[in-house]
Amino acid sequence: MATWRPVQNIRVIVIGILRQGNRIFAAEVKADNGLVVGVRPLGGGIEFGETREEALRREFREELGVDIEILGPWNVMENLYTHEGQAGHEIVFFADIAITDADNVAKDRIVFFEHEGSEQTAGWFDLDELEQSAIALYPIGLSCFLRG
Numbered sequence: 001m002a003t004w005r006p007v008q009n010i011r012v013i014v015i016g017i018l019r020q021g022n023r024i025f026a027a028e029v030k031a032d033n034g035l036v037v038g039v040r041p042l043g044g045g046i047e048f049g050e051t052r053e054e055a056l057r058r059e060f061r062e063e064l065g066v067d068i069e070i071l072g073p074w075n076v077m078e079n080l081y082t083h084e085g086q087a088g089h090e091i092v093f094f095a096d097i098a099i100t101d102a103d104n105v106a107k108d109r110i111v112f113f114e115h116e117g118s119e120q121t122a123g124w125f126d127l128d129e130l131e132q133s134a135i136a137l138y139p140i141g142l143s144c145f146l147r148g
Helices: 052-064 127-132 142-147
Strands: 010-017 023-030 036-040 043-045 068-070 075-083 086-099 109-113 119-126
Touching: 010 052, 043 052, 052 068, 052 086, 052 109, 052 119, 075 142, 119 127, 127 142
Parallel strands: 010 086
Antiparallel strands: 010 043, 023 036, 023 119, 068 086, 075 086, 109 119
């Protein structure tokens, strides 16, 4: 079972930080063997000619079929990482968001399909439990922003 591999150029992406107290809504990141190695807030690539706001709204409509409100302010970080032995490089814009129809994300786990057709699982993860587990919060360093 192969998983995705990082593209070999710098990607500019946007992710939405959806919170409930100390919990964050994120998608599971799996290794090739199917084990969950991390979680990442939902979002994706910014397309040419698209603003970060437009990209974030589009990604949430595509992935969960929901509209969002961007609460801001925007933050940015650089993410250099390795996944399954392949290097990746991203510029990540992120902001706190709210979902206008919160019932759509009220469940503990949601299965959705990315536009590439791959099945993904997302859900609520407690930040303290993530820090104490072997499951990482991606991008690495995001938890520092979230904790203030």
